[in-house]
Amino acid sequence: MRVVAKFGGTSLGNGDRVERAADSITAAVENGHEVAVVASAMGSTTDFLLDEIQYEADEADRAEIVSMGERTSVRMLKGALSARGVNAVFLEPGSDDWPVITNEHGEVDVEESTRRAKALAEQMHNDHVVPVITGFLAQDHAGNITTLGRGGSDTTAVMLGSYMDADEVVIVTDVEGVMTGDPRVVEGARNVGEITVDELRNLSFRGAEVVAPSALTYKEGDLSVRVVHYQHGDLMTGGTSIEGEFENLIDLQEDRLSCVTVAGRAIRNRPGILSELSTALAEEDINIDAVSSGMDSITFYVATDVAEEAEALLHEKIIGSETLSSITVDDPFAVVRITGGDLQAEPGIVNDIVAPLAAEHINVQDVITSATSVAVFVDWENGEDALGLIQDVFED
Template sequence: MIVMKFGGSSVANHTQIEKVRAIVEAKRERAPVVVSSAHKGITDALVDAAKAAAKGELTRIDPAGLEPGPGAAALSKRGVFVDPIGRQRTILAELGCPADLLDAFFAELCDLLRGVSLVRELSPRSLDYVSSFGERMSVRALADYFTRNGLPARAHDVWDLGFITDDNFNRARPLAGWEADCREAFAKLDDALPVVTGFVGKNRAGDITTVGRNGSDLTAALLGGALGAEEVQIWTDTDGVMTADPSLVDGARNIPAMRFDEAAELAYFGSRVLHPSTLLPAMASDIPVRVLNTNRPGHHGTVIEQKAVENPSVATSIAYKEGQSVVVLRTTRMFGQAGFLAKVFAILGERGVDVDMVSTSEVSVSLTTADRAGITAAMPELERLGECELHHDRTILAVVGQHLPQRPGIGARILGGVADAGVNVEMISYGVDSINLTMLIADADIDRAVSVLHGMLFEAR
């Protein structure tokens, strides 16, 4: 058995979905389980609609479609409101699905958005519920299309296959022991190809949860571990894991094989290919993860496993994580005082603020987080401990490699290359026996820093 996860770009439209069908058909002898994301753009459109409803900015909420009201604020990052119902209907028509295939879902979504609009409140629980419609609709469209085109398939909501989670909305995880229920549920399935929702789950109370944005990777890895799969395949729109973000670096190269720890570092520090938590269940079960390109299925992609071959290169890849906020706390009360940092992290922990980088001296501590709202809310309490500065729009830039600490002068070369690009480094983290060197730079400097480092580390002769 293999688990094959297809992302939003892989199931974006009829052309891409036909590619997926052909790829899965070619793997039928390996008993595939398909995990699907929502069609590209649908989840963003659902979230935008939910936020618009909470602000009273939807004038029409019915199964025929959604419309923003006159004078509505910008409803998405792109400044354009996309009707998720209209977009889904277009995809159904492209695929030749029955026009009423998802009418029950459209009606359910509209009822939910009306409720949000009436109370003018969008809780984490309600947001998960709204966000779940993308995957729930996509698997039914895919299963219908596959079946009508010679590949008998059946859609499944993952909670019907044992995936019952905790109550941590937006970041849920399956409950301990769920694997046995999952194996029992799969044993009862018929011979039709299972097409399973990624990203979503349900708690014991029956409330829909999600595992976090781009979390279908994690669903696939968890299912792979529970079912003892031979391999978990993550199908994307790139040739596996690359030496840098190909949208920034034209010369970015495929990495044929890498270790779990390298891939985990890259995912955590912003690699766009894998969800940060994806590799944990695969590592625990020692199941290889293979990253492949839906648009070039013949490409070997990247295989990630515990015993990958040694990488002779100076570095494996460059990743970045933008949108960071940095706090600098200065006080002489830190000097020689045991437990001072514990007070700092207790304040952040109470607000669920996840810290990425930390740098300390005897009289100051600097730390970064992607949780802008959380760190802003924590500032009044932090200011009771000392003088604080808060800066936004920063990026963690990470160079990952198997043997960085054993390469004399590599740290100086990396920092020198960044300096030559005219980029200021505000913080550095480089631990003993670490496989990554991380730097904090301004968001505006990402392109220059990544391009220069890639040229130095991967393209120089």
């Protein structure tokens, strides 16, 4: 089994943890697995180095300076593996076998990086070598050091796992996989055995520090990615398995939708109002397709054939309420949904999506976004035209 194991800064935070990491790698190698290692800077070294740059350093100098954290880690870990009799080598930008190459725009050169990663995988197989690779760092075609941004070590690991045709990527960190909640805040938080990439990406963009969102874009469906705690000690078991892959999809929902809007004074300051209204619909098996809210209103998008029933149910909640004042229904609307793992990383993506609609005088009723999707609501009669215009954006 071919495995890429990434060790985060906390998991290499001191000599004892480096020893623990080396023990787990050695055990996997002795059990017949091919292991490539990606190492982050020890502890908070990168943050320390960045904080100590008190002068106006250009990007090239900054990259050289911050690379020292990862350069130290791979030497420490390679040494610990060699002491255990493991045939290990460390790789950093400038090494002959260095695998991660970027182009003149600072973006990963997929073709060249894939070629190098496959050559490295072949060397692992033929020479029974364990490469210990600096995470976060890359090298351009001129030999200059570049970086992959915050969370870049996760990106290095999943990228190489994909390009090397690995069976699994194991992210070794300071959490016991993905938890049901932050154990520092909620009691009884427990490990989630499995989670999809879409679920985790949404959590990651909203504060969950488990796997860098940029890394998940490199995960393909047949590549297993697992998160384990550094104290677990076994690379091959435990933790949380991240399932599936991002699907880039643009589609037009077939059913007509109606927007049912409830208005009220300072509705945002009324605790439980959203639950109260949505529960009334749920009790009658009315599905809510989407929800948007403003300063003094909440809009539910529901199928047009149940809109009148929804209006009647929510009207009952308005009568006698001091907060709610009125309800209205408008229809029919179409929704175009754009789903993709890279959306959050593309500045101006929402503008890119809606600008062509404005140019064709198509009114946008609503836009609802998440970390991995954008839903654009337009008049029903404009649905097909909107779909075509948005498809053109992504084809370009």
